[in-house]
Amino acid sequence: APLDRIFSGIQPTGIPHLGNYLGALESWVNLQDRHSSVLYSIMDLHSITVPQDPTALRHSILDMTASLLACGIDPSRTVLFQQSHVPGHATLSWILGCRTSMPRLRHLPQWKMKSRQRNEGYVGLYTYPVLQAADILLYRSTHVPVGEDQVQHLKLARDAARIFNHHYGPFFPEPQALLSPTSKVKSLRDPAVKMSKSDPQRLATVLLTDSPEDVALKFRKAVTDFASEVTFDPEARPGVSNLVAIHAAVLGGTVEQAVAQARGLDTAQYKQVVADAVIERLRPVRDEILRLRREPGYLRSVLDEGSRRARELSAPVLRRVYQLVGF
Numbered sequence: 248a249p250l251d252r253i254f255s256g257i258q259p260t261g262i263p264h265l266g267n268y269l270g271a272l273e274s275w276v277n278l279q280d281r282h283s284s285v286l287y288s289i290m291d292l293h294s295i296t297v298p299q300d301p302t303a304l305r306h307s308i309l310d311m312t313a314s315l316l317a318c319g320i321d322p323s324r325t326v327l328f329q330q331s332h333v334p335g336h337a338t339l340s341w342i343l344g345c346r347t348s349m350p351r352l353r354h355l356p357q358w359k360m361k362s363r364q365r366n367e368g369y370v371g372l373y374t375y376p377v378l379q380a381a382d383i384l385l386y387r388s389t390h391v392p393v394g395e396d397q398v399q400h401l402k403l404a405r406d407a408a409r410i411f412n413h414h415y416g417p418f419f420p421e422p423q424a425l426l427s428p429t430s431k432v433k434s435l436r437d438p439a440v441k442m443s444k445s446d447p448q449r450l451a452t453v454l455l456t457d458s459p460e461d462v463a464l465k466f467r468k469a470v471t472d473f474a475s476e477v478t479f480d481p482e483a484r485p486g487v488s489n490l491v492a493i494h495a496a497v498l499g500g501t502v503e504q505a506v507a508q509a510r511g512l513d514t515a516q517y518k519q520v521v522a523d524a525v526i527e528r529l530r531p532v533r534d535e536i537l538r539l540r541r542e543p544g545y546l547r548s549v550l551d552e553g554s555r556r557a558r559e560l561s562a563p564v565l566r567r568v569y570q571l572v573g574f
């Protein structure tokens with residue numbers, strides 16, 4: 248049987264937030280211990296599907312690299328690379344796109360949402376799930392850590408593998424999802440939506456580089472309700488339940504354990520407890536991001552070496568695809 252190969256990616260949105268950390272990056276770090284072949288990509292080709300600024304992008308790529316290293320991604324064991332520096336992603340995307348139907352893409356939720364928000368539709372935004380499929384298949388990846396929101400896109404990658412294999416002979420494994428064990432971290436200002444970098448509300452999103460004072464302030468201002476007792480009931484009490492879920496994730500325990508720690512505290516006191524736990528957890532990560540940010544040459548060299556290894560791993564796959572297609 249082929250060995251496991253883990254692939255995942257994150258867009259260079261700059262400094263990640265607490266949701267990215269608890270929902271994705273923490274498990275990325277743990278996967279390094281359990282699998283021998285792991286690739287993580289800074290998905291810069293994806294980040295130009297919406298309007299962008301070149302100078303900001305250049306900074307965001309290095310900030311994301313610093314953040315991944317600070318979280319514990321180890322470039323001596325893991326191939327940490329920049330997507331645009333491996334030309335095979337775009338090449339394979341073209342080939343897969345030639346076997347993907349238009350209606351298949353039209354029904355994906357992210358296209359529906361983002362094209363409506365922007366009142367326009369760029370070709371790249373429409374076809375980016377095909378690029379995602381290529382990102383995964385280019386390394387013949389077997390497992391992809393994803394959040395629930397990405398499951399439909401992974402399904403497209405599985406379909407693309409199956410369609411390719413059907414046309415050209417068995418070659419690509421159908422990649423399996425490794426679902427994140429953490430439920431979505433919600434916005435601190437509106438627990439109906441997930442915590443997100445693009446949330447315009449001040450105080451809604453905790454960044455990994457936030458100072459302890461900022462983290463404390465954001466939790467102090469977190470939206471809860473009028474009951475003072477701490478319980479976990481995401482339907483009826485989404486705000487308090489979000490705090491409990493964050494607390495549990497940071498403790499590495501269950502929501503029941505987090506609620507037990509809140510016994511006798513009112514929500515105001517509990518916010519302080521959760522803020523302190525988050526601050527302690529993020530302290531070494533934050534310190535390391537701030538240190539690495541001052542080493543852009545080092546960050547560049549990590550990405551260049553990772554991208555070189557990714558080109559090396561992808562080259563024979565692409566060669567075989569060319570043969571199968573008839574190029």
Ligand code: ADP
Nearest residue numbers: 257258266267270271394431432441442443444
């Ligand atoms: P954002 O929505 O802030 O732009 P991304 O979509 O780039 O974040 O997500 C990168 C990774 O972080 C994905 O694996 C995604 O599932 C995870 N993630 C993003 N937001 C959250 C959240 N609020 N809670 C848990 N995981 C999240």
Ligand code: NA
Nearest residue numbers: 258443444445
């Ligand atoms: Na997103």
